[in-house]
Amino acid sequence: MDIITRKHTIxxxxxxxxxxxxxxxxxxxxxxxxLGLNPSASEMILAGFLHVTEDGTAIARQYFAExxxxxxxxxAAVNEELKQCDVLLxxxxxxxxLPFLEKRAAFHSIPISTRGCSNLDLYLVLHxxxxxxxxxxxxxxxxxxxxxxxxxDRKDEISGAESIQLYTSFLSEKDTKKKEALKEKVLLxxxxxxxxxxxxxxxxxxxxxxxxxxxxxxxxxxxxGWPQLxxxxxxxxxxxxxxxxxxGAPGFSYLSYDDGSRPFSCQFTPEGDFQFLIPARRHxxxxxxQLSDFFEEDTPFCRLPGYENGFLILVEENRPxxxxxxxxxxxxxxxxxxxxxxxxx
Numbered sequence: 001m002d003i004i005t006r007k008h009t010i011x012x013x014x015x016x017x018x019x020x021x022x023x024x025x026x027x028x029x030x031x032x033x034x035l036g037l038n039p040s041a042s043e044m045i046l047a048g049f050l051h052v053t054e055d056g057t058a059i060a061r062q063y064f065a066e067x068x069x070x071x072x073x074x075x076a077a078v079n080e081e082l083k084q085c086d087v088l089l090x091x092x093x094x095x096x097x098l099p100f101l102e103k104r105a106a107f108h109s110i111p112i113s114t115r116g117c118s119n120l121d122l123y124l125v126l127h128x129x130x131x132x133x134x135x136x137x138x139x140x141x142x143x144x145x146x147x148x149x150x151x152x153d154r155k156d157e158i159s160g161a162e163s164i165q166l167y168t169s170f171l172s173e174k175d176t177k178k179k180e181a182l183k184e185k186v187l188l189x190x191x192x193x194x195x196x197x198x199x200x201x202x203x204x205x206x207x208x209x210x211x212x213x214x215x216x217x218x219x220x221x222x223x224x225g226w227p228q229l230x231x232x233x234x235x236x237x238x239x240x241x242x243x244x245x246x247x248g249a250p251g252f253s254y255l256s257y258d259d260g261s262r263p264f265s266c267q268f269t270p271e272g273d274f275q276f277l278i279p280a281r282r283h284x285x286x287x288x289x290q291l292s293d294f295f296e297e298d299t300p301f302c303r304l305p306g307y308e309n310g311f312l313i314l315v316e317e318n319r320p321x322x323x324x325x326x327x328x329x330x331x332x333x334x335x336x337x338x339x340x341x342x343x344x345x
Contacts, residue, residue, distance in 0.1 A: 001063060001070040001077065004187060008058040013201040017209055021218040021326075022120070027052070028085035029194045032097045033186065035068075035164055039103035043071045045167055046186065047078045047101075049085070050194040060194055062187055067171065072108045076102070079112045086228060087219055088114070091141050091197055092123040094216075115272045118219035118230040122200060129212035130203075145196050148203055156185075156192035163189050210322035217245060220330065225345035226337040229274065234296025234329055236280065236287060236314055243329055244275035252344040263293050266336075268343070278332070280314055287315040289328065300331055 014023075029050035036042030039222040048154035063077045080087075090097050098114050099289065105112040126132050128138055136143050145151055158166065163186050170182040218230040231245040258265045258279065266276040280287040291298040298310055306313040306324035308309045314325050 001073045002066055003077070004062045004064060006060045006191065007203060008060065008195065009056045009121060010195065010199065012052060012056050013198070014053050014054075015202075015205060018201070018204055021209070021213055021215045022087055025086035025219060025221060027089055027120070028081075028082065028091060029085040029087070030088045030090050030200050031190055031193045031197065032101065032159070033099060033163055033190050039100045039107070043068050044074060044100065044104050045071075045323060046190050046206060047081075048190045049081050050198055051084070058195070058198070058241065060191055062076075064183070064187060071104065072110060073174045075105050075108065075110050075112065079105075079110070080116065082112075082117060085117050086221070087118045087120055087154075089120050089122065089197060089201070091193075092121065093123060094119055094121040107245070108283055113272065115230065115246040116228065118217065118228070120218075121216065122197065122203070124216055125204065125207050125212045128215065129209070130207040132206075141193065141197065141200075144200060144203065148200060148220070149195055150199055153199065154192045154196055156189045158185060158189050160189075178207065202335075205282065208322075210326055213326055214320070214322045220333050220337075223334070224338045225342040227342075227344075229333060229337070231329070234325060236320060236325065238279060240280035240287070241289070241314060241325065241328070242276065243276040244273065246272050247274060250344060252342075254343045256340075276333075285315070285318045286313060288313045294332060297337065301327065 021027050031048050032044055033046035034042050034044050043065070045065045046062060048060065049059055050060050052058045061081065063074045065071055065074050097132070098119060102112060102114065123139060126144065132139060136147055145154065166182050166186050170179055170186065173179040173182060214234045217233055220229040222228040227247040231243055231246055234243040236242070249272060251272050252268060253270055254268040256262060257264050264276060264278040266274065268274045280289055291301060291310055291312055301307045301312055304312070304324050304327060306316070306321045312324055312328055313321060315321065
């Protein structure tokens with residue numbers, strides 16, 4: 001296996017909106033290259049990470065399998081790299097990159113888990129929470145790059161299918177110079193995907209990000225001995241406000257019921273899952289929470305449009321207020337982790 005590290009300087013992206021969900025966390029771009037779409041029959045040949053700091057320093061690190069048998073070593077290296085990431089920025093990573101990685105790790109009996117990282121899947125945000133589907137011919141990464149005026153920044157000109165062909169040629173090529181040239185084309189394809197994906201982050205400002213974060217989840221930074229909690233879905237139904245997610249190993253057990261003094265129930269499992277249920281009050285087709293049931297002060301909520309005289313409206317006339325819902329979950333979980341000792345501490 002070969003490890004290739006390259007250093008760049010690119011604009012660091014930050015905004016008040018995105019910082020509300022990801023501020024202060026280590027966001028890393030992640031992308032893999034494989035020999036097919038089926039992890040049961042195809043190897044992973046390349047994995048790339050891009051780490052960007054506030055001064056614009058971008059470190060691209062790629063793990064390249066010089067031969068198919070390098071795959072276990074590649075997966076082990078990726079497992080170590082994941083420990084440096086709080087949030088993985090991917091493009092369809094939820095349905096491809098991460099499941100593929102986990103299935104190939106299982107194939108080699110390598111213990112690995114991505115539960116310690118939150119996945120910001122930009123494709124899913126654009127597909128479900130923007131109007132770009134009606135504007136662009138498709139939502140392929142390169143198409144979105146063109147829309148954002150980034151096409152001139154990409155040097156790579158091959159597709160994923162061509163990358164497979166080039167790697168296959170690389171394995172059989174005997175000439176050293178030709179072999180290196182084939183390798184560089186495969187590396188460049190992955191490298192440009194990493195850099196371009198980070199540069200696409202400003203497109204989040206063209207989405208309904210609050211709605212997207214309710215549907216797709218977001219992280220809560222580790223604190224007070226608790227691990228980082230990675231929300232996967234927040235919903236509100238006839239029972240009230242429910243949300244669930246994952247956390248990284250080591251696992252533990254914790255269970256709490258609504259007993260009057262604590263108006264919520266929750267469960268953490270040794271497998272790395274958690275869930276909460278918070279009963280909400282109803283009035284017609286609206287649902288709301290009385291903030292004094294949970295907090296001594298309601299100051300953090302006072303400027304939200306759904307705040308009214310100590311109450312927080314979560315659903316108004318059957319329309320969820322995603323900003324209010326997400327903000328409540330963030331502050332609630334922060335208070336929970338600061339007041340309840342973590343069982344694994």
